[in-house]
Amino acid sequence: MAAEIRHAASAQALIVSDLALSFGGNFVLKDVNVCFEPGQITGLIGPNGAGKTSFFNCLTGLYSPQRGSILFGDTRVDRWLPMQRAAVGFSRSFQHVALSAELTIVENVMVGLDTHSRAGWSEAFLPLPKGSTERNRNRSRAMEALEHLAIAETADFFPAALPPGVLRLAEIARAMVGSPHVLLLDEPAAGLNSVETRDLAVGLRKLRSKDLVLVVVEHDMDLIMDVCDTIHVLSAGRLLVSGSPAHVRTHPEVVRVYLGDDGE
Structure with a gap:
């Protein structure tokens, strides 16, 4: 079932309608309507407290909205669990890099293929034919993801030996290695210097694909303005502006919000 939906979902838009989320009676998101198109890099921006991360958590299933719908193509997914969404092609990164210190970079990227693997953990790590074959195939796919982002030379390094910019690209490689249809990146430039941010911008442009809905939440306005085709602005849980x-x-509304004159 999931495989059939995943195949059919290629090149479909992610459509959010009348989304509302509240905690303890306090609204975090209020009637948000937005369409994320495949083939574009879409930015989601807004001041602190605007609801950006809560919105991401609704898209991935970590939060359940009280009202509204989330459709991927013709399939409604807003009541699906995170694992169900992952099985049909949803992938995300988090604001803080979450690579395992005990695994090499290529092994960290291979973790992104867990939902695609048939061998159990014992077969994958013991010298058994089935696990060995799948592990070699997964390593090959992980290397392709690292090569795509121009960091293949770091494959056998451990995270502690590498700078933050490379670790961020490795995390994106892990999110991409399973060929997702929806990729959600939460502040990928957090903690990066200007050179690392420039390298990240190059990497993000390489991810643009006609079959991929790519959404980036980010505070670095220069990065967003540089790489995004469309930008949506949240303020106090509402969609304020959308456009190029x-x-x-x-x-003027965006300028007002970012100058701190929004009354929040």
Whole structure:
């Protein structure tokens, strides 16, 4: 079933309608309507407390909205568990790099293929034919993901030996290695210097694909304006403005919010 849906979901939009989320009677998201198109890099921005991470958590199934719907193509997924969404092609990264210190970079990326693996853990790590074959195949796919982001030379290093920019790209490689249809990146430039952010921008452009819905939450406005095709702005849980970088950059409501005159 999941495989059939995953195959059919290729090149489908992610459509959010009238989404509302509250905690203890306090609204975090209020009637958000947005369509994320495949083939684009879409930015989601807003001041602290705007509801960006809560919105991401609704998309991935960590939070259950009280109202509204989330459709992937024609399939409604807003009541699905995170694992169900992952099985049909949803993948995400988190604000803080979460690579395992005990695994090499390529092994960390291979973790992104767990939901695609048929061998059990014992077969994967013991010298048994089935596990060995699958492990070799997964390593090959992980290496392709690292090569795509131009960090293949780090494959056999441990995370502690590498700078933050490389670790961020490795985490994105792990999110991408399973060929997702929806990729959600939560503040990928957090903690990076200007050179690392520039390398990240190059890596993000390489991810643009006609079959991929790619959404980036980010505070680095220069990065967002540089790589995104479309930008959506949240403020106090509401969708404030949507449009091209040029439109959003000069919109008076966006300027007002980012100058701190929003009354939050």
